[in-house]
Amino acid sequence: MADVTFTVDGKKLTAPAGTLLIEACRKAGIEIPAFCYYPGLSLQAACRMCVVRQEKVPKLQTACTTTVAEGQVFVTESPEIAQARKATLQLLLGNHPLDCPVCDAGGECELQDMTFKYGAGESLYAEAKQHRDEQQWSPAVFFDRPRCILCYRCVRMCGEGMDVWALGVQNRGVSSVIAPNGEDHLDCEECGMCIDVCPVGALTSGSYRYKTRPWEMNHVSTICTHCGDGCKVTLGVRQSHEGTDLVRGDNRDKSGINGDFLCAKGRFGFDFVNSEERLARPLVRNASGRLEPTTWENALRVAAAKLKEVRDSRGGDSIAVLGSNRTTNEENYLLQKLARTVLRTNNIDHVRTADYATFARSLAGQEHKAASLRDAGNAPAILLVGGNPTEEHPLLAWQLRSNVRLNKARLYVVNHRTIKLERQAKAVQGVPPNGYRDLTALLDRNEGDLAKAVMAEESLLLIFGQEYRGEQMEALVSWGLKRGNVRFAYLGDHSNSRGAADMGVLPDLLPGYVSVNAPGAFAEEYAGMPAAPGKTAPEFLEMAQSGQLGALVVVGENPAQRLGWAPDALRKTFLVVQDLFLTETALQADVVFPAASLYEKTGTITNTFGDVQLAKKAADRPGVRPDFEILVRLADAMGADVKALVPFGKRGMRADFGQSRGAQSGEADRHAVWLASHGLEPKLSPFDPLAVLDEIERLVPAYKLDRLNLFAGNDVPTEPAFVPVSALTQPRADLVNPAHDGLFTSGTLGRYSAYLREIEEHQAHQLAETAAD
Amino acid sequence: MTPRESETMSIFSPALAARFDALVEKYPVKRSALIPMMLYAQDEIGYLSDAVIAEIADRLGLTELDVRNVASYYSMLRFKPAGRFNIQVCTNISCMLRGAYDLFDRFQEELGVGHKGITPDGVFSLEEVECIGACCWAPAIQVNYDFHDELAADSVPGILQQYRERAAANGGR
Amino acid sequence: MPRLVSHPDEVKIVTRRFGQGAANIEKYLELGGYEAAKKCLTQGPDWIINEMKASNLRGRGGAGFPTGLKWSFVPKQSAKPKYVLVNGDESEPGTCKDHLIFLHDPHAVIEGTIIAGLAIGAKMGFIYLRGEYRYLLEIMEKAVADAYSKGFLGKGIFGSDTEFEVVTQTGAGAYEVGEESALMESLEGKRGVPRIKPPFPAVVGLYGGPTVINNAETIATVPHVIAMGGAAYAAVGSERNGGTRLFGLSGHVERPGVYELPMGYNLKKMIYEVGGGVRGGRKLKAVVPGGSSTPVLLPEEIENLGMDFDQVGKAGSMLGSGGVVVIDDQTCIVEFALRTISFYQHESCGWCIPCREGTDWLKKSLTRFHAGFGEAKDIDNIRYLAENMMGRTFCPLGDAAAMPTLGFVKKFRKEFEDHLNGKPCPFAKHVELAVV
Incomplete structure (x- = not known):
């Protein structure tokens, strides 16, 4: 549509003809209040908050349904308009409970904000408010009817947005009520989108309600650790006596690739972080064959000494490394570089969920x-x-x-x-x-x-x-x-499967799918790298069974479960595991390092479409360390040249090895986005994954990233076309092993989310009920 | 969309089921039959039971939630049984001015039930309703769909007697 | 059976077949029925619309929009089918005229529907009756079936190659469905919540097609306009208000009933001569001129008041649906206001905040006030509430509740004050209303 010019509050604005006035104004920085209007959902004109005065029109008009045309003149704030909005608020507040001090939405409530702006301070009514008890509709969704202002956002989000149609409006007039499809419960996808769009505290989240006040949290926008789509999720983090608590996941920051959207896993499935089963101390198998807690120094020493011994006595090719589909690109890159240059093996692989090669x-x-x-x-x-x-x-x-x-x-x-x-x-x-x-x-x-x-x-x-x-x-x-x-x-599973493949966590392919047989620049970069391609993950098992596998390092993977490796298969192998939990695999390990989850570290991850995003550290967990740091410390303990592994401290700067480790050091929480975006910030620490990101950008042509956008929190595309054609080999399609996680499952990680388990049980129960009907 | 389990499994009488089959064909969009169907089903079954809602949803390819959303909007539709004869006393302005409240009081007195009450024998239910479109012949009531107009409190026993006899004679409708 | 009344001042056009058994198609034909439709079939759409424009017929539902003009808004070409929709959801308290039309002259509704269809090029018409009018729906259904069997409806109407179908439809109890876009929603099997306008029904209406929606009385008038000619019909009424109107006299009047009087007929005369005066020789306290949503008029305001859209509008009220409710001096205006607002509270669809919450707070305040627990500030609060609903709601229902309330509070402030300070209502026996 052609642009038209119109006047709002004395300012000349231009927008395509037919644009909704409310949108045209918002783009111009003029905010028009609204409860029912929600971008992308059908128009309601029900709340009457967005009323404006249009020249030559007798009644106030709703900005959410008025389309702009040439020459129109609008006024969006005036005593008349303020009075209309105030009167509407007075009507709502007449029955709306003033339980703001205990309401989840208190402090984040659009009704509060508008009352603050337009004032509706005194009550005109003597009648008692009508109370109705709160209802639980599902593990995820609670409904507090008196708080509901009937904006119908939830109904539309569920129907139009999610195509689930589990919410409706029943009765009429002042008896109107939002109703779930199961009469007294919800039978739905539990995405929680209805909670997200609720402007007040009528719909609250089972995982968050009554836990904290919004202003007691820091809100950190990072990337979801579950599926391969890479949604931005806003984590609510509260200080606690032992670091931080993750109390909420939602989509408060709508700047992500996911816009308005977040699913059940992204919203509720963060609680594995707080699981009591989280490992908090390194474990080492003692003389009597039991895993016992120990210090980091001891665990690193034991692991390094044994790995070094196996490498030096039996050769690097008797060591294998199994990487993760959830660790960051920097960690994946570092892992394969460590395998190839420190452990001197190409026996590196991951459980491939798709044939990205x-x-x-x-x-x-x-x-x-x-x-x-x-x-x-x-x-x-x-x-x-x-x-x-x-x-x-x-x-x-x-x-x-x-x-x-x-x-x-x-x-x-x-x-x-x-x-x-x-x-x-x-x-x-x-x-x-x-x-x-x-x-x-x-x-x-x-x-x-x-x-x-x-x-x-x-x-x-x-x-x-x-x-x-x-x-x-x-x-x-x-x-x-x-x-x-x-x-x-x-389409592949898990949050960084694509990254694992892109970063060369493969026996035959280096970062950027460069063949081990024709390593090009890597030949010089990766001093000591073996020339021949390594073994694949299933071959690791064969090696172990035949006694050829001296040592195996598993980072964030659970082959005992995922690949069905028998419990005693690794009996003759020295096993090092880095994980969040004592998984079936970790149980067999000789050394276990407690690792940080994606929500406790910084780095980039690549979704299945090849979009790279920056995951930001949201929480601190006592005792755990990022896989990146564990790997660097392991290399150091093995006597490797850490500066060759991680190009930190450039331009002559030096740093310590963690004596000054606080909440921030070793992480990329830099205050200067500009410096970072230009790669100019000093990488003072060997634990700074951004130092490795520099190297990835230098050596992997597909990862020529727009850093300013990346650090501003945007998704940045990669270009797989930049794989050197000369380096092509025939990938192993037979090794692909999809996870097929559904809406409420997420591999081993998902099993430690009590909340996802609860939702899954609820779903199974609903299904059984339906089947019985 | 699952096809209806069996054409023969309707909870409605064959005549009503046949009427519904024809009704859905009448409109450019099948869903237009929803409100008449609910009202006719209520006339036969007495109220919109879960089974009625399920079958109507099924016949029109709607969710039960959708059917309930619509049903709960209309004041003539109910989710609980009423008496065999539902007495609806209009008390809106034209009727009020001509003694509708006296009339309603008298019905309450005679039947021993109040607004939305059902007599223990299930023969009558009583309801105060909004304007029924008989303002010039006020006060007026409807017993099910029958109008009785220009009433006075004294007309009440006669009207009740008339319906009691009908209830006794043919067991109802 | 509703009583038919008559008065010498009546000009019987729409009611001329009432009481003559015209529900029977043979009788209807004998009384000149379906001739207008046949004439329209030969004359064509432009001629019909010109006649309608010349007639000055204005919508009988209440808004009084010129019918011919409304029809002319329907685009000639349309990708989607066009429809005629007859609004027989007569629900405005004080109004029962369509009741009589469906009862005595159902074929006039069908014939009017056909003519509207010919005028706009629609092939299908719907006649929607409120759910309570079941016995009238059955009469309409019979009439439609008879018209089909005569070949007046169906594939080739009156032996032409023109197709026109008529479908009857029942509501299920909802005043709001009388609003034209809510009516379309209801006919599409949805909650009776009005639609956002624009687009207007003439462009995007039923099933997304261009749609003409007329009140049943308007449609039943159409064949008569065609039969007598637009100009002749216009001449019966007052300036810009063509023809007659079915006025429903109810309340405290000696001879209540539906009277067909020329537009512009004097209201005082209507009450005292046509209606026989206030019942029992009492004094007139007030009159609601056009259904419960129209602001009340005082006796001194009706002295020279001609009942047409423009004159009643000038007097600060509205002609509305033509339901004239007469209130005598033994009536409590607070109770009357309460009963009026209770209705709108019950019928508000709940879609928008000012109407949903406003009608409820008005009802609550008036209930308390009438029960003798009001405070002085409540009077101003009631007025404030009503003033802040006016013009702010999604559809006119909010205005319909606010307008009469403002009228009562402004014109009977003293009577409201008399309820203050714990004084019992001097008139009413009924404190609590049962309808919730």
């Missing part, structure tokens, strides 16, 4: 073909092949739904089962479970509604699931490349 190989040399997760929210046409985003990639599902709903995007779904996103699809094509291979031929033959519609699209965002690996993926991508104007995205 083939994805990178398929797109090598093809610039601007990889999609960002943001593209899912604005591409005009999307072909979704395989996968089940609603369960496994909730943000992607939200983006697709929103794109269809708000931008009239066309979604095409090809799947071997029925997935919920079909409800938004323009066409659906079923395939047999092993029939994805034939899809490109079907499309080329223009056979069926979906093929016809897809082939008629000018551009396409092609998103495919873990059903695609190896040759099959290469065939699909090459079909898309031939067709032209196609962008690609590939």
Whole structure:
């Protein structure tokens, strides 16, 4: 639409014709109050708070439904308007409980804020307020009816936004009430979006209610540690006698890739951090064969001495390293560098949830073909092949739904089962479970509604699931490349699976998918690196069973559970485990290091779309250390040259080894974003992951990051096309082992979230009830 | 959308089920049949039971929540049984001015129940209602759908007798 | 059976077939029925709309919008089907005129619907009756079936190649559904909550198609306008207010009933001559001129008041639905105000804050006030509440509650003050109202 010029409060504004006045004003910095208006949801004009005066119009108009046109003149603040807003507030406050001192929303309440602004100080009424008892609708959602001001945000968010439609409005007039679909309980996806959008304390969160006051928390925006989408989550952190408590997860900061969205795991699944089962001290297996707590110095000494002994006596190739899908890029990078240059082995792998190596190989040399997760929210046409985003990639599902709903995007779904996103699809094509291979031929033959519609699209965002690996993926991508104007995205599990692969936690590929056989610059950088590719994770087990595996370092992974390794398989192997919990794997270890979770450290992670984001340290946990620090200390204890491993202290600066370790040192919590964004800040500590980020940027062409954006908290795309074509090898598609975590599961980590377990049990109970009906 | 379990499993009489089958075809959009269906179902079953809501939701491809949202909006629809004869006394202004409250009091007295009360034998229920569109013939009441107008408190025993006889004669409707 | 009344001053146009068995299609035909529709079929849309414009017929639901003009807003071309929607959700207290139309002349409604359909190019019409009017719905259903069997409705109406379908629909108890966009929501099987305007129904209405919505009385008048000619119809009424109106006289009047009188008929004359004066020879205290939402008028305000949209508007009230409620001097105005606001509180759809909360606080305040527990500041609070609802609500229901309240408080302040200081209501026996 063409731009029009109109006047608001004496200022000339310009916006496309048809823009909602409330939006045009907000963009110009003029805030118009509203309860019911919520960007992206259907218009209500119900709360009447956004009334403004339009010239030549007799009644006050609602800014949320008025569209701007050339020459209009508006007044948004005047005694008349203030009175109208005040009168509305007086009506609401007539029955709204003034339990603000104990209300979860107190201090973060839009009704409080507006009352503060417009005043409605004295009550006009003598009648008693009507009290109703609070109801628990699910483990996640509590409803306090008298606090509800009926803005209908929750109803719309649940229906329009989430496509769950679990909330409704019942009765009428002053008896109107928000009602859940199970009459007295909710049967839903437990995303908690209704709680997020509630402007008052009517909907409160089971995980947070009555725990603290909002102003007693620090609010830290970081990246969720669960699925591969990488939502920004705002963690509410409170000081406690032993460091900090994480008390809340929500989406208060809407600047992330996820915009308004956050799922149950992101919102509620942070509580593993506070689990009583968290390891707090290093453990070393004693002479009698039992794990016993010890000091860091001792544990490091034991681990380093044994690793060094195995390396020096049996050779580096008798050592293996298993990395994590959740640790940061810097940690993954450091881990493989440590393996290759300190342990001198290429026996490094991780539990691969997707075949990212083939994805990178398929797109090598093809610039601007990889999609960002943001593209899912604005591409005009999307072909979704395989996968089940609603369960496994909730943000992607939200983006697709929103794109269809708000931008009239066309979604095409090809799947071997029925997935919920079909409800938004323009066409659906079923395939047999092993029939994805034939899809490109079907499309080329223009056979069926979906093929016809897809082939008629000018551009396409092609998103495919873990059903695609190896040759099959290469065939699909090459079909898309031939067709032209196609962008690609590939779906894998866990928060940093993509990063683990990108950072070369692989036996045959170095960071950036550079082949070990043709290491290029790495040959010089990684002094002492073995020349031949190493063994894969399943081969580690074989080595262990045959007694060839002298030592195994496992960082943030649980192969005993995830890969089904038998409890005694590692009997003859010296096992070092870094983890948050005493997992099935850690139980067999000789040395266990208590590690920090993603919420307790800083670093970058890469979502499955290749978008890099900065995870910021939110909490402190006594006794634990980031994997990065553990690795550096281990290398140091082994006598390695730490400066070669971590390029810290450049320009002649020196630093200690942690004597000054406080809450901040060793982390990237720099006050000067500008310095960081230009890579100019002094990396004083060997524990500063940003020192390694410098090296990643230098050596991995795909990670040429826009640092200013990264440090400002934005997602920054990578460019997988920058994989050197000369370095291509045939990846091992057979090693892919998807986790298929659903809305309430998250691998080993999820098992330690009491809250997610509770929700899962509630869901199972609901399901059983429904089945019994 | 799951298809309805079985066409023969309707909780409604064959005549009403057939009427519903026809009703959904009448409109450009199936959902338009919702309000008539709920009212007719209530006429037959007595109120909107969970089973009624479930079947109507099923017939129209709606969620039960959606059906309840709509049903609870309309004042004639109820989620609990009423008496066989639901006496609705209008007390709105035109009727009030002509003695509707005396009339309502008399009904309360004769029936021994108040607003929204049901007589122990289940024959009558009493309700004070808003304007029923008989203002010029006030005061007026409706017994189920039958209008009785230009009443006085003294008309009450006669009206009740009339319906008691009907209840005795044919067991109701 | 509602009593039919008559008075020599009546000009029987819309009511001319009342009491003659015209619900029977044969009788209706015998009395000249369906001739107007046939004429319209040959004359075409532009002619119909011109006749309607010439008639000065204004919407009988209450807003008084010129019918011909409304029809002319419907776009000629539309990608979506167009519809005619007849609003028979008659629910405004004091109003029962459509009741008689459905009872005595159902075919006039059908014929009017057909004509509206021809005028705007719709192929389908809906006739929506409030749920309480079940026996009238059955009469309408029978009439529609008869019209189908005569070939007046269906694929080729009156032997032409024009198609027109009519569907009857029942409500289930909701005053708010009388608001045109809430009516469309209800007909689409939803809660009767009004829609955001614009777009207006003439452009985006029922099922998203252009829709003309008219009151049942308006529609039943249409065939008569066509039969007698727009200009002749206009000549019956007053300036810019064509024709007659069905006035419902109720309350403390000697001869209540629905009378068809020319627009502009004097209100005092209506009460004292047509209605036979105040019941029992009492004195007139006040009169509500057009249904319960219209501000009350005092005896001195009706001396020279002609009952048309413009004159009543000038007098500070509204002609509304034509329901004239007469109040004698033995009536407690506070109780009357309370009963009025109780209705709007009960019927508020609850969508917007000022109406949902405002009607409730008005009811609560008036209940307490009437029970003798009011304080002096309550009078001003009631007025403040009503003033702050006016023009601020999503739809006119808020105004409908606020306007009469303001009228009562301003015009009968003394009577409100008489309720203060624990004094019992001098008139009423009923302190607590049961409707909640």
